[in-house]
Amino acid sequence: MGTGADPITRLIHELGKLPGIGERTATRLAFHVMRAPESLAQGLAQALLDVKAKVRLCSSCMNLTEDDPCALCADARRDPGLLCVVATPADLLAVDRGGAFRGRYHVLHGVLSPLEGIGPDDLRIGDLVRRLRDAEAASGGTAQPIREVILALSPNVEGEATALYLARLLRPLGPRVTRIASGVPIGGELEYVDQVTIARALEARREV
Amino acid sequence: MGTGADPITRLIHELGKLPGIGERTATRLAFHVMRAPESLAQGLAQALLDVKAKVRLCSSCMNLTEDDPCALCADARRDPGLLCVVATPADLLAVDRGGAFRGRYHVLHGVLSPLEGIGPDDLRIGDLVRRLRDAEAASGGTAQPIREVILALSPNVEGEATALYLARLLRPLGPRVTRIASGVPIGGELEYVDQVTIARALEARREV
Structure with a gap:
């Protein structure tokens, strides 16, 4: 047409x-x-x-932004020692909307997916490693190193694989590497939750 | 914002x-x-x-158009003696998409709805009456009068009321006034069709 x-x-x-x-x-x-x-x-x-x-990419966190660095990276009230890694800008928005996280972000722009031919070099993983090294190197001065990297990746095959890959890659660089919890969503009805989620929720049970 | x-x-x-x-x-x-x-x-x-x-309104059929008269009104292969009345431009598109109708259209831009305060003067009914009269007056020359007005209005309360009102208004002006059939949709499963539709389909049954 x-x-x-x-x-x-x-x-x-x-x-x-x-x-x-x-x-x-x-x-x-x-x-x-x-x-x-x-x-x-x-x-x-x-x-x-x-x-x-x-709109372009923030040179620090790789999020979509109008200004470089983006508003999230420029916000001095956000803890620079805490880094939340997300797959996409949409995921970043979803995590940040709640207001529960007050650190910085890093956007990978995808997840590892051998089936679709997406390897580490296709993602912003090199930028993430450089960021951790730069923070470490500058930590003698006014800056502080990154203490913890929180992997906020979707709990599916690609997300799991990417999380595993990143944990092995980043741990030797110094920070704690953690992963957001999966389980039954708040407000969700047990009756309608799939079996894998139930199994995961049982496995990750905690003392009340 | x-x-x-x-x-x-x-x-x-x-x-x-x-x-x-x-x-x-x-x-x-x-x-x-x-x-x-x-x-x-x-x-x-x-x-x-x-x-x-x-986009503006066609001065003849009141459909949305770039040119006046619109492509449908300007198409000489379409029977000017057959007029299909629809509530909205979207309904016109739905009727015309099938290609089963080869006459002209008239768009009311709504249906009668006393509850929402929509009366005959809020619709393009005056234009419809004028169109019928003009066709009748010109029918001595090259033009032909409108033989039939087909009311293609949705089979709900407002559609029924509008159809009834138009039938009473237009019949004295000469044309046959008909209404598209309602019943079980083609490809529809009887099991899932509502009772009112079933009742209507039974009432309007025909010899095979």
Whole structure:
């Protein structure tokens, strides 16, 4: 469908390129945009252009950011001795939304996946190692070394493999390497939780 | 959230204004846009702006269009004596997608709904009556009158009420006024069809 199509068909087509949005949903969204005030279309269009024009990677944590270093790395109230490693910027957002973690982050931009041909060199692992070494080297002065690396990777095959790989790689560099707990989610109904999660939750049981 | 927010947060916020898109989906879409080639964001942004800048109502059928009269009204192969009345441009698209109907359309832009304060004057009913009268008046020359008005309105309370109102209003002007059939959808499982639909399908049974 070229630029020759009428604007409505073209908008439906463009919306349909987004993941999880089929022709039906795209049509519904397009007609909503047409009924809505012009500011909705303009605001969304501007946000789409801005995000591509202004967003780059933070040279320290590799998160997507407008400024370098990013707001998280520049925040002096965040503990630089505590590093949370996540697979994607979306995962970082999910971890940070809760406000439970007040250290720094490092975004890998993926996980190890031999099946998809994704090895260590395809991820931001080299940058992570360099960051740990730099912090160690500078720790004589005003900076402090990284005491703990928390691996916040999804508990699936690729996440497990990546966590294992990173633990072996990073431990010799000095920090404690930990992994976020897996188990039954808070508010979850035991009845509907899968067996692997139940098994993991039993294994990791603690004294009350 | 003003324009001061960072581009990612702003895109998530703007996407979240679309119907049926919550914060989670908006976040997923925003990160997809950031990973995707720049052309995706640009194409969608341009389509959003175009649709608001270029789309207006066809002065004949009241459908959304770039040109006036619209492509459907300008298509000489379509029977001008057959008029299909729909509630919305989306409904028009749904009817026309099948290709089973080769006449003209008229879009009401809503249905009668006393509860929401939507009366006949809020819909494009006056334009419909004028269209029937004009076709009748011009039918002495090259034009032909409208022989049949097919009401393709959803089979719910508002759709039924609107169909009844239009039938009474339009029949004295000359045309046959018909309604699309309701019943068990093709490919539907009888087991899962609601009772009202079953009752309607039984009532409207036909000889095989």
